[in-house]
Amino acid sequence: MRSAGRPGWWAGPLPTLVMPLAVAAFTLVGTLGASRGQPEARPLDALGVVLVLAGSAALVGRRWYPPAALGVAALTACAYLALGYPYGPVFLAGIVAMCSSVVSGHRLGAYVVTAAAFVLLLAVHLLRNPGQPLPLFGAGGWLSSLAVVIAACEWWRARQERIAQLRLTEEEAARRRGSEERLRIARDLHDALGHHVSLINVQAGVALHLMDDDPEQARSALAAIKQSSGQLLREMRATLGVLRGVDEAPPRGPVSGLARLDDLLDENRSAGLPVDLQVVGVPRELPPSVDHAAYRIVQEALTNTRRHAGSAQASVRVHYDDDGVTVQVEDDGSGPSAGNGAADMQGGGNGLPGMRERALALGGSLSAGPRAGGGFHVHARLPAALEQPLVPPAG
Structure with a gap:
């Protein structure tokens, strides 16, 4: 199953090419050095170099389907050894491909291909050395090394999944906080609009009723309308500023709280x-x-x-x-x-x-x-x- 997290550092455009080049250089240099101590092995010719480089080149495809890259790297290593070329770090490309498969979540494919490659390499060793008994000690050492590498890869994969899960949790919490903040803003707008528009409606009715008979009282009602509408505009500007994310100057009046309760009651008294x-x-x-x-x-x-x-x-x-x-x-x-x-x-x-x-x-x-x-x-x-x-x- 593919991991749900973000692609690892090995999946970027630059590492996609740098990693195979580094593995190819190390494998080629290491194999040349190892061949000097194996005079009975087949000399490293052009075909051997091609096989060494082919396994490393397969790593380019590990970001798309790592098990396929692992299979190609394992087959080239088996073909290299079956042709009698000297032992050396020809398994490095396969190990890197196996790690990429496990870490990226292709665990079943990685384990199946690795097990098949191990059996095939053991058969190649027996064919190259027909007179020798089964190398149980060497095979046990290889299995132990593979187990350590696989355990490290599994730990890294689990760590990446935990990080991805934590990231999803934080994103969900951020979305939830955003929803709660939008709900709070909607409540504030509802309360502010309901309160001030109601006051304006009452005072406008008073002004219309007294405009001819008591102009002074009508003027007072219009002044109350102006004050309430100005307060409404300030509250809406402060509330909507949160949505816009615009840095605004601090409000000149006190923030809505119980300290403003007397002003609120006065507004209601003025509205009758x-x-x-x-x-x-x-x-x-x-x-x-x-x-x-x-x-x-x-x-x-x-x-x-x-x-x-x-x-x-x-x-x-x-x-x-x-x-x-x-x-x-x-x-x-x-x-x-x-x-x-x-x-x-x-x-x-x-x-x-x-x-x-x-x-x-x-x-x-x-x-x-x-x-x-x-x-x-x-x-x-x-x-x-x-x-x-x-x-x-x-x-």
């Missing part, structure tokens, strides 16, 4: 929604993700109140404790949609699912539904454990 705030516990700096999620949950809950609750009054409660923060938004409305989240609960919107996904993504929880006495409530718990207690111990 009475809302009060209760803070329990000692406010503290939260992780940016938790702080941002808490702000967006309150923002979306109040936006839904303005849209669906009719004439209503809302309350926001923020509770800080050692384990995190809890935000709760309630209204007493009885509009046509029976509360600020009814449309979402019926599958007609994305506000409530988006709030719940924000909370779950941080390991928290969110519940929402009609109140017993009328209206609607949203309750979110976001964990953010303290590393130090809220109030340091005395002494």
Whole structure:
């Protein structure tokens, strides 16, 4: 089975030619040197040189089908020895081809061809030396050497597969992080657009209604529209800048978080929604993700109140404790949609699912539904454990 990883260093264009040339040079020089100590062997003539070079030339094809290269290298080595030429490093091309086959994943082909070549070489040795007994010791040494080489190749192949698997895992994690980031951006756009467009719609209605009777009040409504639209543009620019990957100057205003809760409530009051705030516990700096999620949950809950609750009054409660923060938004409305989240609960919107996904993504929880006495409530718990207690111990 072919390895699933990237091609190894031996599969590039330059090594494809350099490796066979290096093997050919080493084999030829080594064989010439070895022939001097074997006067009984056939002198190394042109045919012998061709056979030596043919085995090395077969290595050029190892990047396409290594077992074929191994078979050619083994056959040329057997033919070389069968013709009586001197022993030498004529097996080097075959060993290199075998390593390429094992490392690239062609293990079965490599083992079958190697076993057949070993038997054939043993038969050639017996034919060249008919009076000698079977060289068990020498054959055992060759088998041991082959086992060591094969073990090293298997280790390298396994290592390459682990690296490839790790790379795939990292790529999958990067894709998952990208998907989560896109989902977060989509939530931010949904919340920002819903909130500001709703404010603009309300203030535009006020301005149209009072344009003739109370121009000053209409002017105030238009000023609120300008401020809300400017804030919307800034938030969209900051959010979309993440998608574009453009380095932008830091935002001039504070990042959306509970520190901006008063501004958010003022915007809703100016749009005609009475809302009060209760803070329990000692406010503290939260992780940016938790702080941002808490702000967006309150923002979306109040936006839904303005849209669906009719004439209503809302309350926001923020509770800080050692384990995190809890935000709760309630209204007493009885509009046509029976509360600020009814449309979402019926599958007609994305506000409530988006709030719940924000909370779950941080390991928290969110519940929402009609109140017993009328209206609607949203309750979110976001964990953010303290590393130090809220109030340091005395002494």
